[in-house]
Amino acid sequence: MNIYVLLKRTFDTEEKISISNGKIEDEGAEYIINPYDEYAVEEAINLKDAHGGEVTVVTVGDEEAEKQLRTALAMGADKSVLINTEDDLEEGDQYTTVRILEAYFKENEPDIILAGNVAIDEASGQVGPRLAERLDIPFVTTITDISIDGETVNIERDVEGDVEKVETTLPLLVTCQQGLNEPRYPSLPGIMKAKKKPLEEIEIDDLDLEEDDVEAKTKTLEIFLPPEKQAGKIIEGEPDEQVKELVSLLKNESKVL
Amino acid sequence: MSKNILVIAEAKEGELRNVSFEAIALGKTLSEGGEVVATICGEGDLNSMAEELINYGADRAVTVANAELKTYTPEGFTQAYKAVIDQESPDGIVMGHTSIGKDVTPKLASQLETGLISDVTEVEEGDDGFVFTRPIYSGKAFEKKVVTEGVTFVTIRPNNIAALEKDDSRSGDVSSLDVDVQNIRTIIKEVIRKTSEGVDLSEAKVIVAGGRAVKGPEGFEPLQELADELGGAVGASRAACDAGYCDYSLQIGQTGKVVTPDLYIACGISGAIQHLAGMSNSKVIVAINKDPESNIFSIADYGLVGDIFEIVPKLTEEIRNMKVNA
Numbered sequence A: 001m002n003i004y005v006l007l008k009r010t011f012d013t014e015e016k017i018s019i020s021n022g023k024i025e026d027e028g029a030e031y032i033i034n035p036y037d038e039y040a041v042e043e044a045i046n047l048k049d050a051h052g053g054e055v056t057v058v059t060v061g062d063e064e065a066e067k068q069l070r071t072a073l074a075m076g077a078d079k080s081v082l083i084n085t086e087d088d089l090e091e092g093d094q095y096t097t098v099r100i101l102e103a104y105f106k107e108n109e110p111d112i113i114l115a116g117n118v119a120i121d122e123a124s125g126q127v128g129p130r131l132a133e134r135l136d137i138p139f140v141t142t143i144t145d146i147s148i149d150g151e152t153v154n155i156e157r158d159v160e161g162d163v164e165k166v167e168t169t170l171p172l173l174v175t176c177q178q179g180l181n182e183p184r185y186p187s188l189p190g191i192m193k194a195k196k197k198p199l200e201e202i203e204i205d206d207l208d209l210e211e212d213d214v215e216a217k218t219k220t221l222e223i224f225l226p227p228e229k230q231a232g233k234i235i236e237g238e239p240d241e242q243v244k245e246l247v248s249l250l251k252n253e254s255k256v257l
Numbered sequence B: 001m002s003k004n005i006l007v008i009a010e011a012k013e014g015e016l017r018n019v020s021f022e023a024i025a026l027g028k029t030l031s032e033g034g035e036v037v038a039t040i041c042g043e044g045d046l047n048s049m050a051e052e053l054i055n056y057g058a059d060r061a062v063t064v065a066n067a068e069l070k071t072y073t074p075e076g077f078t079q080a081y082k083a084v085i086d087q088e089s090p091d092g093i094v095m096g097h098t099s100i101g102k103d104v105t106p107k108l109a110s111q112l113e114t115g116l117i118s119d120v121t122e123v124e125e126g127d128d129g130f131v132f133t134r135p136i137y138s139g140k141a142f143e144k145k146v147v148t149e150g151v152t153f154v155t156i157r158p159n160n161i162a163a164l165e166k167d168d169s170r171s172g173d174v175s176s177l178d179v180d181v182q183n184i185r186t187i188i189k190e191v192i193r194k195t196s197e198g199v200d201l202s203e204a205k206v207i208v209a210g211g212r213a214v215k216g217p218e219g220f221e222p223l224q225e226l227a228d229e230l231g232g233a234v235g236a237s238r239a240a241c242d243a244g245y246c247d248y249s250l251q252i253g254q255t256g257k258v259v260t261p262d263l264y265i266a267c268g269i270s271g272a273i274q275h276l277a278g279m280s281n282s283k284v285i286v287a288i289n290k291d292p293e294s295n296i297f298s299i300a301d302y303g304l305v306g307d308i309f310e311i312v313p314k315l316t317e318e319i320r321n322m323k324v325n326a
Helices: A035-051 A063-075 A094-106 A127-135 A188-194 A239-253 B018-031 B047-055 B074-088 B099-112 B217-229 B238-242 B273-279 B308-325
Strands: A002-006 A009-011 A031-033 A054-061 A079-084 A112-116 A139-149 A152-159 A162-169 A172-176 A199-203 A218-224 A233-235 B005-008 B036-042 B060-065 B092-096 B117-120 B122-126 B129-136 B141-147 B152-156 B173-176 B187-192 B206-210 B233-236 B263-267 B284-289 B302-305
Touching (some): A002 A035, A031 A035, A035 A054, A035 A063, A035 A139, A054 A063, A054 A094, A063 A188, A063 A199, A079 A094, A094 A127, A127 A139, A127 A172, A127 B099, A139 A162, A233 A239, A239 B302, A239 B308, B005 B074, B018 B047, B018 B122, B036 B047, B047 B173, B060 B074, B074 B099, B099 B117, B099 B152, B129 B152, B217 B308, B284 B308
Parallel strands (some): A054 A079, A139 A172, A233 B302, B060 B173, B117 B152, B206 B233, B206 B263, B263 B284, B284 B302
Antiparallel strands (some): A152 A162, A162 B187, A218 B141, B129 B141
């Protein structure tokens, strides 16, 4: 099976966000594989173990993403591809990313593409479904279980807390939700092997794309931080008094009851 | 300049979702005096829902009824909405950022070759059209975005844009559109209901969330009772999910759901930065925790130091009494 994973490099969830010169300050920030993409990498390796084939991890970004690609290779992926847009793209949106991925996948033949259900930075959740549409393959989002039997795929997905059982067919794109699996840590031999695994770097020029094709449809004007939340009132006393005072404050002061 | 706006409404268990009314309110703003058309698809008679959408501010409604649209599928609903879009050629499209909204709007936007600004919490008028605010980094920051080309296509986060007052005397044209729904490639075999109440976490006005201190699945029971009393939903921290006390679908935080209810009651939650990212934009935050040094108190409007198993049932009782006496 030709198994592909879409991966994004994101800030570590521990990072506090600050802004300098109108942009998110990234100096000294720790980066990780987007946590939802990590489920995708893990599931891709499981699918390969069960059905054979090859796992290729693809990212659109810059050279810095090499580290996260190596981590995915150390987990057990076979190959990785960095579509480096650093020299060609100043600003892009989901439309841009999907046009690039579409051009890449038109030259490859995926049986299944796994992605995260959302990236924890920009959190649009658009790239997976948009790409499936461009490639004219079915997609299922927020999956928590998948089994493949020949061309038939049975999936469980999370729909606002309920479980939906879905049947579909390959080729297919899925986006991964928490609960799908427990991503492994790269082993030491895995890390050693990863150094020798292929990491292909391509640019937009290598794909069948013109600059106009990837022009964004939306633009970010400004990034700002929410007003800092201040610690409020500590309600003292015995539980009975605490509760009475709380209810009264919720009712009369903040008027949410 | 007035514009025509299409609002894609959505029903859950036969009831229109509140976020669809909020979408109409935003549609009204974006239309600048133009027409707001709401659409609803499903099976059977959709007329009463269409009327309700008009009561909430839509000028007209278009229904698409088809047995194939009984349950949501990406292909089925996309075909229905695409047919309405082709008929109406709107300048802007608004939908709720719900499970269905998140699934169908990227597919539609991809078909239409437009941008899509998802999870919008606010709108304002800028020099070159409308400017949309949306959270990034799970609400640790926000960005303001504009559409530079094509249709203005946005999804809105529930609970952030106020719906218009319902006006039962409003009337408008309701038309139906026949759509030949075909080539459905994902078949829904079964839906297993795991959520007890009809209140969805992302739309809940009140959330009672539990952390590791609930100590087990049964520890969520008093929290559920409080949530039921308040007409809210139960959520959880990652620690509680990882410990197996509840399902991951309840998780609130940077991985998990980002919520903005009117009232958030954090019970035995320490307040890790990842959890705060998911809830700190709630309007009023109450924290109940044994440890006075807990980080959760740093963002709580009201903090109660104490045992959740003692305080939560008393709180349920007090609220019940208040309602009886009201």
